[in-house]
Amino acid sequence: MAEHTATHPAGGTPPGSLEPLELLYEEAGQPRFGLPPALATAYGGDLGFTPPCVYANFVTSIDGVVALGPEYPSSGSAISGREPADRFVMGLLRACADAVLIGAGTLRATPGHRWTPDHVCPQAAPDFAELRRSLGRATQPDLVVVTASGDVPTEHPALQSGALVATTVDGARRLDGRLPAACTILTAVEGSTLRMADVLAALRAHGRTAVLTEGGPHLIGHLLGEDLLDELFLTTSPVLAGRTDTSRPGLIEGLELLPNRPAWMELISTRRRDSYLFLRYRLRPPRAHAGPESALPR
Template identity: 85%
Template sequence: MAEESTVHPAGGTQTGSLEPLELLYEEAGQPRFGLPAKLGTAYGGDMGFTPPCVYANFVTSLDGVVALGPEYPSSGSAISGRASADRFVMGLLRACADAVLIGAGTLRATPGHQWTPDHVCPQAAPDFVELRRSLRRTTQPELVVVTASGDVPTEHPALQSGALVATTAEGARRLEGRLPPTCAILTAVSALRMSDVLAALHAQGHTTVLTEGGPHLIGHLLGEGLLDELFLTTSPVLAGRDGTSRPGVVAGLELLPNRPTGADLISARRRDSYLFLRYRLRTPRGNPVPSK
């Protein structure tokens, strides 16, 4: 399994008061959780998911860049400008999830980060707690780190807080005796398949899964036909490219022209010049993307 850099900003900086997002479009008939009043006001409406559901969240520049490269840790911060609205949506999506799925590269690239709702939007912490209680979720979503090699920074505070590390038999041997006691290992015999990881999560009752794992992890999920929805924040900046690795949403998987994967826009919101888009992928769940 390839490992990639982060796609959203790190850090738990306190944010100011959140103005409501402006609702531009919403497809009728979407599932609704019944958000607590303050969250519903800030989001500009309700939100919900029909399990099982795997949904991704990215912030992108106007020219399609979601990460600036390994030499820029936490590069999503530069792309998003740490906009309070983006951090609120990120926190809300985490609050809705049973588990948050990332790659080891994301873990390495965001030292000090915690993949919890309150870490990115602390002012909404009580409302996130209320939402999770109403959904009968655990206090925080479970962090799931995917690594084929077992190369993870075991001292990372997110691992110290507790996580499930999904890896190969070789990766498990590398990690033996090194992970904090708060962590558990999910081991695959050889190749690490995302369908096996999700099956293990479903067995634990984690049927609503958010991924913030980066372009390569998205490529693996799409390749196995496992991604249901995509949340995409469009930030009003240009990142540019000059012979550097600055990926878009999907890496490690070619789709056009031979394997088109369409999506339907089901929600659009805005704050100032930021757009918050929600898409439903058209690839039926469990149907792998056809080979060339």
């Protein structure tokens, strides 16, 4: 494979056998938490967020596929090849969050998963715990599941160990008596779609101001449709996924943006590990690209 950086610029020893990410570019002036040295070394620098914020993390194939279709469970892992650096970044982003927000489709498609930092990168668990202590966060981020139907696998370990469920009145009715005791209904609204602004407001009312979303594509569509996403962390995995006539979504489903409502983004940082790219983008505020006369990329 490609050469690795032998030095540890942030001064710590990375957790386990993790090779540090190589920092290729970073915009000046980013907020910084002051990561524990082992995490800063593995990440190739510091990281921070200014709450309230909603940031997404996805892995995509080079040809823009983020899910392989309903017949393939845990397709994010297939796309990432379970690359340790990607799992480390997933863990680190979870460790920074008050809450991890997912749609029911992602829960249903990922049996056995736990949306905790330690689940994806156990070798960094002590360092993630140290980070959360230093940020005054709870031991683990809350898992928040959004479901209109209430059709969720209640035996799923992520629900068994406790989650907040945002649903509809019908969904709450369907879940009545089935939801594990460790779970709480966060909201139950009339109608068939939840306003994500209301879900985020409910979380903020409970002090959950730094929210990581791990999708999936429909949930991202809802968040973008309401202009609620601040940042996107995107891992480009060095693989081609391909498509036939099966459903292999890209990052966003259920929402068309170009050409009438383009969502331009600004690059905050780029990191590399072997042939994997770790990109961090900020959504430009809609008013910054409102008119055709604005200075947009061609």
